Amino acid sequence: MTGGCMCGAVRYEAPEPHAIVYCHCESCRKHTGAVVATLVGYIKNEIRWIGDERKIYLSSPDIKRGFCKKCGTPLTWEGHVKELGGDLIEVFISTTDNPDVLIPSFHIWHDERIKWFDIADDLPRYHGWAHDGSKPYSHGPILKGSIR
Numbered sequence: 153m154t155g156g157c158m159c160g161a162v163r164y165e166a167p168e169p170h171a172i173v174y175c176h177c178e179s180c181r182k183h184t185g186a187v188v189a190t191l192v193g194y195i196k197n198e199i200r201w202i203g204d205e206r207k208i209y210l211s212s213p214d215i216k217r218g219f220c221k222k223c224g225t226p227l228t229w230e231g232h233v234k235e236l237g238g239d240l241i242e243v244f245i246s247t248t249d250n251p252d253v254l255i256p257s258f259h260i261w262h263d264e265r266i267k268w269f270d271i272a273d274d275l276p277r278y279h280g281w282a283h284d285g286s287k288p289y290s291h292g293p294i295l296k297g298s299i300r
């Protein structure tokens with residue numbers, strides 16, 4: 153798997169990801185400017201970075217958000233998740249060179265979604281994190297065709 157920012161200054165190579173998830177949290181939405189962020193997850197050292205070093209913004213004391221300092225493309229969420237075995241790094245799916253083959257499997261932080269937005273899949277939706285023992289509260293859109 154390969155990818156990079158819009159201008160090509162920051163590039164990366166990575167193996168098969170461990171998880172591909174939709175994240176509806178406000179911080180991911182702010183960082184990307186999108187209605188939902190889709191993240192491709194790795195253990196920190198599995199990604200090999202090439203070219204310019206990404207710039208890091210701390211969105212909270214232990215969460216890093218990486219971006220290209222030349223073109224501004226949001227690239228990563230980086231943080232420590234004990235339940236998943238340590239330091240994780242996730243790249244935003246549309247920075248990969250072939251997002252067609254990376255298919256998400258669930259939605260996290262669905263409670264923070266933009267209220268008129270949902271996706272017509274049957275994937276599990278979690279109120280918050282999925283890996284803290286939580287159970288999904290829905291399998292499929294909760295809006296049922298309504299925008300309210």
Ligand SMILES: [Zn+2]
Pocket residue numbers: 157158159160161162220221222223224225
């Ligand atoms: Zn760039």
Ligand SMILES: [Zn+2]
Pocket residue numbers: 175176177178179180181189261
């Ligand atoms: Zn998020």
